[in-house]
Amino acid sequence: MFRNRRADIFLPMIATFLLWLKTYTVYRTCFHFKPINLTQEIILFINPIGFLMILFGACLFLKTRKSRSRYILISSFILSIILYANIVFYRFFNDFITIPILFQTNNFRELGDSVYTEIKWWDFIFFLDILVLYYVQKKQFLLSISVNPDNVRHRRLYFLIACIIMMVNLGISEIDRPQLLTRTFDRKLLVKNLGPYSYQLYDIILQSKSSAQKAFADETKLMDTQQYVQANYTPPNKEYYGLAKGRNLILISLESTQNFVINSTLNGKEISPFLNHFLKDSFYFPNIYHQTGQGKTSDAEFIVENSLYPLNRGAVFFTHSGNTYASMAKKLQTAGYYTAAMHANNKSFWNRNIMYKSIGYQKFFSSTSYEITPNNSVGWGLKDIPFFEQSANLIRSLPNPYYVKLITLTNHHPFRLNEEDNLIDEYDSDDPIVNRYFTTVRYEDEALKHFIQKLKEENLYKRSIIVLYGDHHGISENHHAAMSHYLRKEITPYDSFNLHRVPFIIHIPGITDQGKGITFSTVGGQIDIRPTILHLLGIETKEDVQFGHDLLSPSFKQYVIFRDGRFVTDQYLWTANTCYLRESGIAVDVEQCKPYIGKESKIFMYSDKIIYGDLLRFNKER
Ligand code: GP9
Ligand code: MN
Numbered sequence: 001m002f003r004n005r006r007a008d009i010f011l012p013m014i015a016t017f018l019l020w021l022k023t024y025t026v027y028r029t030c031f032h033f034k035p036i037n038l039t040q041e042i043i044l045f046i047n048p049i050g051f052l053m054i055l056f057g058a059c060l061f062l063k064t065r066k067s068r069s070r071y072i073l074i075s076s077f078i079l080s081i082i083l084y085a086n087i088v089f090y091r092f093f094n095d096f097i098t099i100p101i102l103f104q105t106n107n108f109r110e111l112g113d114s115v116y117t118e119i120k121w122w123d124f125i126f127f128l129d130i131l132v133l134y135y136v137q138k139k140q141f142l143l144s145i146s147v148n149p150d151n152v153r154h155r156r157l158y159f160l161i162a163c164i165i166m167m168v169n170l171g172i173s174e175i176d177r178p179q180l181l182t183r184t185f186d187r188k189l190l191v192k193n194l195g196p197y198s199y200q201l202y203d204i205i206l207q208s209k210s211s212a213q214k215a216f217a218d219e220t221k222l223m224d225t226q227q228y229v230q231a232n233y234t235p236p237n238k239e240y241y242g243l244a245k246g247r248n249l250i251l252i253s254l255e256s257t258q259n260f261v262i263n264s265t266l267n268g269k270e271i272s273p274f275l276n277h278f279l280k281d282s283f284y285f286p287n288i289y290h291q292t293g294q295g296k297t298s299d300a301e302f303i304v305e306n307s308l309y310p311l312n313r314g315a316v317f318f319t320h321s322g323n324t325y326a327s328m329a330k331k332l333q334t335a336g337y338y339t340a341a342m343h344a345n346n347k348s349f350w351n352r353n354i355m356y357k358s359i360g361y362q363k364f365f366s367s368t369s370y371e372i373t374p375n376n377s378v379g380w381g382l383k384d385i386p387f388f389e390q391s392a393n394l395i396r397s398l399p400n401p402y403y404v405k406l407i408t409l410t411n412h413h414p415f416r417l418n419e420e421d422n423l424i425d426e427y428d429s430d431d432p433i434v435n436r437y438f439t440t441v442r443y444e445d446e447a448l449k450h451f452i453q454k455l456k457e458e459n460l461y462k463r464s465i466i467v468l469y470g471d472h473h474g475i476s477e478n479h480h481a482a483m484s485h486y487l488r489k490e491i492t493p494y495d496s497f498n499l500h501r502v503p504f505i506i507h508i509p510g511i512t513d514q515g516k517g518i519t520f521s522t523v524g525g526q527i528d529i530r531p532t533i534l535h536l537l538g539i540e541t542k543e544d545v546q547f548g549h550d551l552l553s554p555s556f557k558q559y560v561i562f563r564d565g566r567f568v569t570d571q572y573l574w575t576a577n578t579c580y581l582r583e584s585g586i587a588v589d590v591e592q593c594k595p596y597i598g599k600e601s602k603i604f605m606y607s608d609k610i611i612y613g614d615l616l617r618f619n620k621e622r
Contacts, residue, residue: 008060008151008154008155009057009060009151009154009155009158011056011059011068011069011072011136011137012053012056012057012059012060012072012158013053013056013158014133014136015052015056015072015075015076015133016049016052016053016056018076018129018132018133019048019052019076019079019080019129020048020049020052021129022080022083022126022129023048023083023195023196024044024045024048026083026087026126027044027192030087030090030091031087031090031188031191032478033192035192037176039172039175039176040176040192042172043169043172043173043176043192043193044192046165046168046169047169047173047192047193047194047195047198048195048196048197049162049165049169050162050163050165050166050167050169050198051166051194051195051197051198051201052079052197053158053159053161053162053165054159054162054163054166055075055079055197056072056075056076057155057158057159057162058071059071059072060151060155060158069137072133072137073130073133073134073137076129076130076133077127077130079197080126080127080129080130082196082197082200083126083196083197084123084126084127085097086196087123087126088115088118088119088123091118091478092114092115092118092413093294093476094476094477094478095187095188095294096187096188096190096191096196096199097200098187098203098207098294098313098314114412114413114414117414169193169194173193173194176193177189177193180193187199187312187313189564190202203313206313207314210319210612213612213613214612214613214614216613217609217612217613217614217615218618219618221609221613221615222545222610222613222615222616222618222619224606224609225545225606225609225610225615226545228606229544229545229546229547229606230542230543232549233542233549234531234549234550234553234555234556234557235542235550235553235555236535236550236552236553237535237550237552237553237554239552240535240536240552241535241536241538242535242536242537242538243508243511243536243538244465244508244511244536244537244538245537245538246401246537246538247401247463247464247465247508247537248400248401248402248403248404248460248463248464248465249332249337249401249402249403249404249464249465249467249533249537250395250404250406250455250464250465250466250467251304251403251404251405251406251467251468251469251533252405252406252407252408252448252466252467252468252469253297253300253301253304253405253406253407253408253469253471254408254411254444254468254469254470254471254502254503255297255407255408255409255410255411255412255444255471255474256411256412256413256437256470256471256472256473256474257411257441257444257470257471257474257502257503258470258473258474258475258499258500258501258502259286259288259470259501259502259503260487260499260501261438261441262275262276262279262286262503263276266424266425266427266438266486267424267425269424271424271438271441271442271445272441272442272445273445274445274446274448274449274452275445275448275468275503275505278448278452278505278507279503279505279517279519280515280517281507281512281513281514281515281516281517282505282506282507282508282512282513282517283505283506283507283508283512283517283518283520283552284503284504284505284506284517284518284519284520285503285504285505285519285520285522285524285551286501286503286519286521287501287521287522287523287524288469288501288502288503288504288524288525288526288528288551289500289501289502289523289524289525289526289560289562289568290470290471290472290473290500290501290502290525290526291303291309291310291525291526291527291560291561291562292310292471292472292526293310293311293312293313293315293563294313294314294315295310295311295314295315295316295317295318295350296315296471296472297350297407297471297472298315298316298317298350298351298352298355299315299316299317299472300469300471300472300526301317301359301405301407301471302316302317303525303526303527303529303530303548304328304469304526304529304530305325305327305328305329305359305530306325306326306327306328306359306530306546307527307528307529307530307531307544307546307547307548308325308527308545308546308547308607308610308611309527309547309563309603309604309607309608311608311611312563312604312608315350315351316611317350317351317352317355318350318351320611320612320614321351321354321355321358322354322358322614323358323611323614323616323617324358324614324616324617324619325358325359325360325616326544326545326546326616326619327359327360328403328530328533328534329359329360329361329403330359330360331534331539331541331544332403332537332539333360333362335537335539336401337401337402337403338362338363338398338399338400338401338402338403339360339361339362339363339402339403339404340361340362340363340364340365340398340402340403340404340405341356341361341363341364341365341404341405341406341407342365342369342391342394342395342404342405342406342407343364343365343366343406343407343409344366344367344369344370344372344381344382344387344390344409345366345367345380345381345407345409346366346367347364347366347367347368352364352366353366361405365391365394367381367382369394370382370386370387370390371386371390378410378416378417378418378421379409379410379412379414379415379416380409380410380412381409382409383409383410383418383421383443383447384408384409384410384411384443384444384447384448385421385443385446385447385450387406387408387409387447388406388447388448388450388451388454389450389451389454391404391406391451392451392454392455392458392460395455395458395460396458396460400463401463408444408447410440410443410444410447411437411440411441411443411444411474412440412474413433413474414432414433414436415433415436415437415439415440415474416436416440417436417439417440417443421443422439422443423439423442423443423446424438424439424442425439426438426439427482427486429481429482429485429486430481430482431479431481431482433475433479433482434475434479434482434483434486435482437474437475441474448468452466461509462509462510464509465506465507465508465533465536465537466506466507466508466509467504467505467506467507467529467533468503468504468505468507469502469503469504469505469526469529470502470503470504471502472500472502473499473500473502475499477496480496483499492585493575493576493578494573494575494578494580494585494587495585496575497566497568497573497575498573502526504524504526504529506532506533506536508536520551520552522551522556522558523558523559523560523568523569523570523582524548524549524551524556524558524560525548525560525561526548527547527548527560528548528549528550528551528556529548530546530548531544531546531548531549531550532548532550532551532552535550535552535553536552545610545615545616545619547603547606547607558570559596561599561600561603561604562600563604565597565598565600567596567597567599567600568582569582569596570582572588572592572593572596573585574593574596574597577590578590579591579592579593
């Protein structure tokens with residue numbers, strides 16, 4: 001009798017135990033979570049329990065044994081899929097899935113190669129617990145067949161315990177990391193504190209909240225932001241303003257290109273010989289940090305066009321492609337430019353066909369505008385050399401003056417090349433991703449050399465301003481062992497932060513060439529690219545709602561912010577709760593960084609409000 005009464009709560013308890021065990025193992029082995037104190041260790045250990053007990057406990061309200069078993073098996077399977085999807089996603093992105101990303105089914109088809117390389121043959125072990133669960137309920141191992149009316153008491157006790165565990169979890173998380181849910185935008189911290197399942201639920205709630213925000217937004221919210229932005233306006237430098245006035249703008253997004261490859265060698269050979277030479281004839285900014293989130297290339301495009309911060313979750317190209325934007329493209333079109341984007345990938349990839357309309361490109365040359373064959377493709381698509389070659393022909397037909405944006409692709413994870421395109425030997429660490437990275441960067445560099453040559457041949461060079469930027473890092477933190485091998489030093493949080501620097505190069509024929517280039521040590525972010533370019537073209541941005549500043553302005557304030565609270569100024573670099581001197585990497589008293597800590601949230605709040613509320617639709621100036 002006693003066995004029967006007690007037994008009804010065994011099924012959800014066993015299901016909870018199995019999934020908890022699996023989740024915790026995944027934390028330590030796949031996500032490499034390393035708690036730095038006992039509190040964090042406890043949080044990590046207990047965090048999946050409350051949610052799982054409640055979710056599985058719902059079966060106790062079902063009347064028959066069959067329906068309870070079915071409920072438990074199905075929900076355990078769904079949660080296992082969520083966990084496994086996050087494992088694969090994490091291997092590639094070093095990040096967790098958010099709901100908006102899940103809706104990007106178009107992308108998943110094309111993410112193929114990258115995702116495929118991250119799926120391992122032994123991954124079936126992530127589902128073995130479901131077999132155990134199936135066996136347990138099938139054999140009625142430890143379980144009862146009857147539903148005892150008295151079990152209401154046990155059910156109450158069961159939920160009481162689940163709620164207590166959840167409250168304790170949230171309580172200590174809040175003590176360890178105050179304002180976790182209201183202020184922290186870092187997904188890793190959320191998963192570490194709430195567990196992957198509650199995190200996913202939290203993400204759904206946020207998603208619905210942002211839909212509501214748009215519905216309730218009005219003009220006054222835009223005025224607030226306008227005031228803030230205009231109070232922080234940085235006037236252009238007279239010396240540089242209009243330096244490239246009326247010229248054609250050729251903007252190039254360099255896939256996964258980090259700044260550390262510039263002026264560096266591998267086995268005595270330069271990794272980017274062309275760029276090394278080119279930047280002597282350009283304005284070159286080696287201290288520009290990428291500020292992209294889950295939208296990666298598309299986030300970089302978003303920042304450069306709008307000088308707004310991309311979102312902390314999802315790709316804004318997907319989540320807010322219907323918004324009104326005051327993009328650089330629109331601004332240039334108003335100034336008489338023809339605007340176009342060139343990318344030899346499927347037009348719907350990253351929702352570009354939709355988002356590009358909102359950004360305002362008059363023409364999008366996607367895969368259908370290119371001749372793509374198995375011979376001229378590798379990895380994600382058309383190789384950079386034929387891409388540039390064909391693009392130059394397309395550029396020739398554009399009306400002057402034009403703004404054209406080109407997106408390279410070959411230097412994309414997992415960094416594959418055809419044998420004949422290997423211009424330097426691979427690196428020889430244990431990490432094939434890092435080993436290949438150098439070779440694809442070298443290939444991209446060669447492609448750029450050909451492109452500039454072609455522009456010269458086609459007489460497209462002299463009347464242009466050519467701007468290059470790295471879109472984001474290609475080598476994530478997961479590959480730091482090999483990076484540390486290459487750099488011959490241990491990678492500290494300071495180094496890791498600095499590896500997020502991407503090259504930013506402005507080449508103005510007749511002005512910066514013949515050795516008249518300048519290297520600016522200014523510390524900035526991708527957010528600053530829009531105002532810098534527009535001012536060089538002699539286009540005012542005083543009335544614009546933008547969050548970046550002209551890097552060439554004498555009053556430019558060097559302060560770059562990130563979603564997880566990190567920041568860098570000309571003097572300091574704040575990461576992993578440590579204040580470093582930016583140039584030397586020496587850790588100093590936290591007090592020195594204090595004046596800046598937490599200041600970023602207000603800026604992100606203003607920028608996010610623009611996106612969530614679609615506030616630029618109220619802008620009469622646009
Ligand atoms: C492909 C390009 C690459 O179209 O956007 O995307 P990424 O994975 O770097 O965001
Ligand atoms: Mn990219």
